[in-house]
Amino acid sequence: MNETHDPARHSWVPSANTPGHDFPIQNLPFAVFRRAGSAEAWRGGVAIGDEIVDLAAAAGLLDGLAAEAARAASGDSLNALMAKGQFSASALRLALSRALAGDSPTALSRCLVPQRDAEYHVPARIGDYTDFYTSVHHATRVGALFRPDAPLLPNYKWVPIGYHGRSSSIGVSGQQVRRPHGQTMAPGATAPVLAPSARLDYELELGVFIGAGNPLGEPVALDAAESHVFGLCLLNDWSARDVQGWEYQPLGPFLAKNFATTISPWIVTLEALEPFRLPWTRAEGDPQPLPYLDSAGHRQRAAIDIQVTAALQTAAMRGKGDAAAAVSRSSFRHAYWSVAQMVAHHTVNGCNLQPGDLLGTGTQSGPDESESGSLIELTRGGKQPVVLPGGESRTFLQDGDTVTFTAWCERDGARRIGFGRVEGTVLPAHPA
Numbered sequence: 001m002n003e004t005h006d007p008a009r010h011s012w013v014p015s016a017n018t019p020g021h022d023f024p025i026q027n028l029p030f031a032v033f034r035r036a037g038s039a040e041a042w043r044g045g046v047a048i049g050d051e052i053v054d055l056a057a058a059a060g061l062l063d064g065l066a067a068e069a070a071r072a073a074s075g076d077s078l079n080a081l082m083a084k085g086q087f088s089a090s091a092l093r094l095a096l097s098r099a100l101a102g103d104s105p106t107a108l109s110r111c112l113v114p115q116r117d118a119e120y121h122v123p124a125r126i127g128d129y130t131d132f133y134t135s136v137h138h139a140t141r142v143g144a145l146f147r148p149d150a151p152l153l154p155n156y157k158w159v160p161i162g163y164h165g166r167s168s169s170i171g172v173s174g175q176q177v178r179r180p181h182g183q184t185m186a187p188g189a190t191a192p193v194l195a196p197s198a199r200l201d202y203e204l205e206l207g208v209f210i211g212a213g214n215p216l217g218e219p220v221a222l223d224a225a226e227s228h229v230f231g232l233c234l235l236n237d238w239s240a241r242d243v244q245g246w247e248y249q250p251l252g253p254f255l256a257k258n259f260a261t262t263i264s265p266w267i268v269t270l271e272a273l274e275p276f277r278l279p280w281t282r283a284e285g286d287p288q289p290l291p292y293l294d295s296a297g298h299r300q301r302a303a304i305d306i307q308v309t310a311a312l313q314t315a316a317m318r319g320k321g322d323a324a325a326a327v328s329r330s331s332f333r334h335a336y337w338s339v340a341q342m343v344a345h346h347t348v349n350g351c352n353l354q355p356g357d358l359l360g361t362g363t364q365s366g367p368d369e370s371e372s373g374s375l376i377e378l379t380r381g382g383k384q385p386v387v388l389p390g391g392e393s394r395t396f397l398q399d400g401d402t403v404t405f406t407a408w409c410e411r412d413g414a415r416r417i418g419f420g421r422v423e424g425t426v427l428p429a430h431p432a
């Protein structure tokens with residue numbers, strides 16, 4: 001821990017000191033933004049309270065490594081900053097923390113843009129996107145629905161399972177997601193049909209942005225893995241369950257999941273998450289991981305307690321001015337595999353991760369059924385509707401529904417930090 005985590009540190013930006021604010025001075029997450037509706041250039045920014053530090057403007061006020069880092073973040077993506085590695089982003093975070101601390105505004109006050117005036121871009125050019133499956137609770141509950149005889153496959157507790165996703169359809173919060181068409185095979189039918197998905201779902205996930213890459217052919221060791229991670233965001237892996245159930249064997253998800261993935265604009269750095277570390281543990285009877293996925297240092301601190309929630313607002317609720325209703329709530333601390341294990345496993349065969357690559361953690365579900373991170377789990381495969389305040393109910397998503405995820409970390413002795421939000425709305429399918 002360093003001075004940037006000091007819970008007593010406060011900022012001359014008044015909104016940053018509001019209790020419970022997602023973006024106090026202890027957080028300082030990164031995004032790519034511009035003034036909404038303007039022709040301004042997209043550039044990197046750091047959140048402080050209700051404001052954004054414009055990094056293109058701030059670069060000239062900083063020195064050394066921090067100034068270089070701010071210049072690298074002045075373009076329309078954070079890839080150049082990510083490529084510089086953890087020390088560079090850390091130097092910038094420290095310089096900003098110092099310049100934003102205290103009672104008296106510094107020269108940085110000229111570089112602030114109100115968040116209410118901003119629009120956001122996907123924060124990196126995402127070359128590759130891989131989605132993992134790190135929640136054993138999600139894997140067990142979804143597995144029971146797709147494969148009643150073998151819910152948790154025998155490989156699960158040995159190998160961090162994932163599939164290669166699609167980066168072209170990743171959008172930033174506010175994305176309008178067109179209900180996809182796909183092939184589905186109704187129970188008892190003899191031939192599939194092409195139709196709009198009738199079982200559209202969300203998946204409550206975190207995204208992991210890669211910072212410094214690794215050369216092709218050179219695996220990243222577990223204890224070095226986190227030095228390749230820039231930070232975490234919120235991620236909704238929209239999923240067409242009826243398409244998935246028919247297409248996924250034997251090669252895994254394909255069109256059921258590649259039509260849209262929505263991420264939050266703000267990336268919370270691993271450094272900001274430091275106070276919320278937990279030991280990485282295994283339940284009695286779980287196998288010891290292979291040596292490349294295990295180390296003493298990893299066991300000590302590889303889990304992170306990030307609380308995650310999903311809320312639903314239907315078009316009717318929006319019309320009446322009713323707030324979104326919470327439907328899922330869990331924590332990343334329940335994940336079976338850690339961020340470091342995802343990176344070590346992804347590269348163990350020599351696969352090269354590159355700056356700006358995105359890893360999904362997989363749906364975060366907790367041990368209790370109420371902690372399910374998707375509708376397919378909450379509704380037991382669409383059999384038990386979720387009833388919303390106001391009387392409507394849902395098995396799967398309907399047109400006009402807005403799904404919002406939030407996440408935060410809190411514990412005694414640390415300042416609470418948050419991730420902002422990721423939001424997406426379902427549009428009707430294109431006419432056939």
Ligand SMILES: O=C(O)/C=C/C(=O)CC(=O)CC(=O)O
Nearest residue numbers: 132133142143146203362363
């Ligand atoms: O168990 C299956 O066959 C598939 C489950 C998923 O939908 C998994 C997926 O996208 C990974 C995850 O979000 O955990």
Ligand SMILES: [Ca+2]
Nearest residue numbers: 203237362363
């Ligand atoms: Ca997923």
Ligand SMILES: [Mg+2]
Nearest residue numbers: 237257260261
């Ligand atoms: Mg997806």
